[in-house]
Structure formats: C-alpha cells, structure tokens
Amino acid sequence: MQDKYYSTPLHGVECFLADATCTGDKTELCELAVELAFEAVSLDANQQPIWTLKDQGLRYFSELNLYPHTCPPDVSNPSLSNADNTSQEVKQTTPALPSYILSVNCEGKGRFLIQQHKITIDWDEGTSSSHYFQTLALALWLETQHVPCIHANALKRADKTFALVANSGTGKSTLSAKLQQTGCDWLTDDMIALHQIGASTLSGNAPKVYPSWPIARMWPDSVENALGGEVAVLRKVHNRFDKRLIEMPELTEESKHSSELSTIYILNRTVTDNHDNKPHCRIETINSSQALILLLQNSILGNAYSALELEADRIRQLSILVQTTKVKMITYSSGKENLDFVSKAILEDLDTLQPHSTS
Numbered sequence: 001m002q003d004k005y006y007s008t009p010l011h012g013v014e015c016f017l018a019d020a021t022c023t024g025d026k027t028e029l030c031e032l033a034v035e036l037a038f039e040a041v042s043l044d045a046n047q048q049p050i051w052t053l054k055d056q057g058l059r060y061f062s063e064l065n066l067y068p069h070t071c072p073p074d075v076s077n078p079s080l081s082n083a084d085n086t087s088q089e090v091k092q093t094t095p096a097l098p099s100y101i102l103s104v105n106c107e108g109k110g111r112f113l114i115q116q117h118k119i120t121i122d123w124d125e126g127t128s129s130s131h132y133f134q135t136l137a138l139a140l141w142l143e144t145q146h147v148p149c150i151h152a153n154a155l156k157r158a159d160k161t162f163a164l165v166a167n168s169g170t171g172k173s174t175l176s177a178k179l180q181q182t183g184c185d186w187l188t189d190d191m192i193a194l195h196q197i198g199a200s201t202l203s204g205n206a207p208k209v210y211p212s213w214p215i216a217r218m219w220p221d222s223v224e225n226a227l228g229g230e231v232a233v234l235r236k237v238h239n240r241f242d243k244r245l246i247e248m249p250e251l252t253e254e255s256k257h258s259s260e261l262s263t264i265y266i267l268n269r270t271v272t273d274n275h276d277n278k279p280h281c282r283i284e285t286i287n288s289s290q291a292l293i294l295l296l297q298n299s300i301l302g303n304a305y306s307a308l309e310l311e312a313d314r315i316r317q318l319s320i321l322v323q324t325t326k327v328k329m330i331t332y333s334s335g336k337e338n339l340d341f342v343s344k345a346i347l348e349d350l351d352t353l354q355p356h357s358t359s
Contacts, residue, residue: 003130005213006036010134011142011149011193012210012258015119029257031195031210034119034141041111041122043067043101051307059241062106064136066304069099069113097144100308104132107238112137114144127238134213135191139300143310148194148317151298152264154187154209155179160350161209161259163192165298166267171334174222175267177246178339181227182347185255186248188212191300195258198320206260206325214248221336262353263326265346266294269334279341281332283349291327292318326353 006015012031049065097116104110108127113120119141123129139149152165153176166172173189180186187209194207220231220242227246234244266286286294295318305311328349332342 003128005130005134005215008213009210010212011138011188011191012147012195012208013138013142013193029210031208031258032142032145032147035117037118037120039120039122041101041113041120043103043111049103051304053302053304060107064105065103066140066307067101067103069101069115098308100140100144102137102140104136106132107240108132112140114141116144130213131237135300139191139193140304140308142193143301143305143308143314146310146313146317148197148314148321149191149300150194150295151190151300152192153189154192154211154261156185156187156255156259157183157347157350160262160353161187162262162346162350163209163264164267165264165295166269167298170267170269171222172267173216173218174336175339175342176216177218177222177227178343179346180249182343185251186216187251187255187259189216189248192261194261194317194321197317198324206262207321208258209261210258211251211256214250216246216248217243218246219243261325263328263350264291264295266291266327266329268329268331270331271334279333279335279338281330281338281342281345283328283330283345286327286329288319288322288327291322295322295327 009015009029014030014033015036016033018035018037047067049067051066053062053064055062099113099115102112102114104112106127108123108129108131109125110121110123110129110132112133113122114137119133119137121129121133121137142149150163150165151167152163153172154161154163155176156162164172164176176186176189189212191212192209194209197207217237223231223234223244223246231242231244234246237243237245265283270280292315296315299305305314330342330346332338332345
C-alpha cells in the first residue's frame with residue numbers, strides 16, 4: 001500500500017491490492033470490498049467533464065472534475081466470501097456500473113479511476129492521495145454502490161451512535177474532540193457512510209455506520225481548545241497550511257464493528273448576543289422535510305449526483321432515513337468556553353433515547 005492507512009478498513013469497506021487476499025468479515029468490520037491499484041490513469045485532454053466544482057478561498061484554490069470513463073469489463077471479484085460457480089455466472093450477466101475519473105487539483109494533484117470493483121490511484125504531487133481518497137474518492141465509489149454519504153462526524157457513547165452534521169468550519173471536529181474527552185468514541189471524521197438504509201433489523205430500520213481511519217484534521221486553535229494538546233508536534237495536513245492531523249485513540253473492540261445510527265444532530269452554531277454571556281444550547285426535533293433538505297445540502301460531492309444519475313435514488317434513500325432515524329437541530333452559542341455546556345446537553349439528550357440493538 002502507498003500509505004499505511006490504505007490497509008485499514010474504513011466506512012465499512014476493505015481495501016486490498018490485486019495480489020493480496022481479501023480477508024474482511026462482512027458481519028463484523030466490512031460491508032463491501034474494493035481492489036486498489038497504484039498505476040497510471042490516462043485522461044484525454046480534449047474530454048469535457050460532466051461535473052466541475054471550483055472553490056476559491058483566501059488561501060487556496062480547489063478544483064474537482066468528473067469524467068465518464070470507457071474501459072474493458074471490470075472482472076475483478078473482491079467478494080467477501082468464497083464465490084461459487086453460480087455467483088460467478090450471475091456476476092458475468094450483470095451489467096457493470098458506469099466508471100468515472102475524478103481529477104483532483106487542490107493542495108494535492110492526481111486522479112482516481114472509479115470502477116465497480118476497483119479504484120485506481122494515479123498521484124502527481126502535493127498532499128498525499130489518502131487525504132482525498134478517504135472522503136472524495138471513496139464517497140464517489142460508495143455512492144455508485146448506492147450507499148449515501150454525508151458530511152458529518154459519527155461518535156458512539158455506550159450503545160448509542162450519533163452523528164454531528166455541519167458544513168466545514170462550523171466546529172464539528174472541535175465539538176467531537178470535546179465529546180471524546182467525556183468518554184465518547186470518535187468513529188469518523190468529516191464523513192459517514194449510511195449502509196443498509198431501510199433494511200429490517202431487530203430494532204427497526206436504522207442504518208449501519210462503520211468507523212473511518214483513526215485520524216482527524218483540526219486547526220491549531222481547535223487542538224488547543226478542545227484537546228489541550230501541543231500543536232507543534234503534530235503533522236500538517238497540507239504543507240502550506242496549519243491544519244493538523246490528529247491520531248485518534250484506538251477504538252474499543254465493539255466500536256470497531258458496525259453500529260446502528262440512533263440520532264442525527266444538525267449543528268447550528270450562532271454568535272451569542274446575550275448580555276449576560278450565558279451559554280445557550282437548544283436541542284429540538286425537526287420535521288422530516290426540513291431534515292431531508294439539510295442532509296441533501298450536506299453532501300460530500302456537492303451537486304454531482306445529477307451528473308452521476310444518482311439524484312433520485314439518493315433522495316429516496318435519505319427520505320427513508322429521516323422517517324426512521326431521529327434528526328434534531330442543535331442551536332448553540334459559539335465560543336470555546338461553551339464547548340463543555342454543549343457537550344453536556346448532547347449527552348443528556350442521548351440519555352433520553354432508547355438504545356438500538358448492536359449488530
């Protein structure tokens with residue numbers, strides 16, 4: 001593997017090289033498996049993208065381009081169980097899913113070829129490919145497998161798994177770090193993949209969530225405010241910026257497996273205008289229509305789903321999600337001095353929820 005993390009399952013997916021054995025246990029650590037290759041990905045200079053996302057910040061420029069890819073049939077078979085002759089025959093007669101090339105022009109530059117059973121990585125320079133793989137490339141692959149992904153962190157307290165949903169810069173990683181200090185397991189940073197939405201389980205129709213790689217990305221002030229750590233000893237995410245990589249503590253054995261999502265919290269951080277400067281935090285359940293709109297707005301791939309012809313299926317799945325999983329809005333005062341107050345409010349709200357049965 002090109003990066004030590006590539007060999008670690010993430011979001012319910014086991015990654016393996018062509019000459020390696022796929023060893024994931026579908027009922028424990030993984031739902032799916034994908035082959036990884038590190039080799040050249042050719043892109044026609046005259047080809048037009050079907051989707052483009054450009055983000056011009058004060059200190060950076062990011063551009064993503066998505067291209068359709070025509071290739072020979074993808075015959076690799078990363079099944080999590082031994083395939084018999086019948087399954088092989090079914091596989092050969094099943095139409096292959098479309099293939100795409102995701103071109104990344106950010107602090108890191110390169111391409112990901114996304115196929116039904118394989119992701120090929122061709123990296124040029126800058127920030128390592130793993131940084132973009134763990135969210136963008138894997139989210140694209142999962143979405144083509146009909147597993148919706150949203151911009152959120154997942155945490156677990158005892159037998160209850162919950163998500164914090166918010167745009168970048170809203171402070172979900174800072175709040176996650178503070179909740180981790182109270183005893184919560186921090187399962188994922190920046191993305192959750194929602195497996196088996198609507199599937200029947202002992203406790204109903206709760207989707208399953210799996211851990212990501214054991215790393216988080218935080219700005220120096222967040223590291224100091226939430227963790228009290230020394231920033232200088234932490235590796236930078238990008239060479240030009242001060243954002244740092246945080247190695248997370250090892251999860252408990254139970255938290256390494258899938259867990260059913262109990263509730264989703266939408267973060268609504270406000271600037272306090274209270275004259276007495278008292279911390280403010282209100283948690284309220286929102287209706288399914290509002291919840292659906294907010295989840296659609298917090299996608300990983302922006303507005304790419306129409307170009308991918310996945311928009312209708314994604315709306316259908318998230319509509320089921322908001323009908324079967326509690327979605328709540330947390331409106332709270334900004335400021336590091338309020339983190340403990342907000343964390344306590346979340347934990348108290350979790351105590352009112354009935355736990356899901358673990359898988």
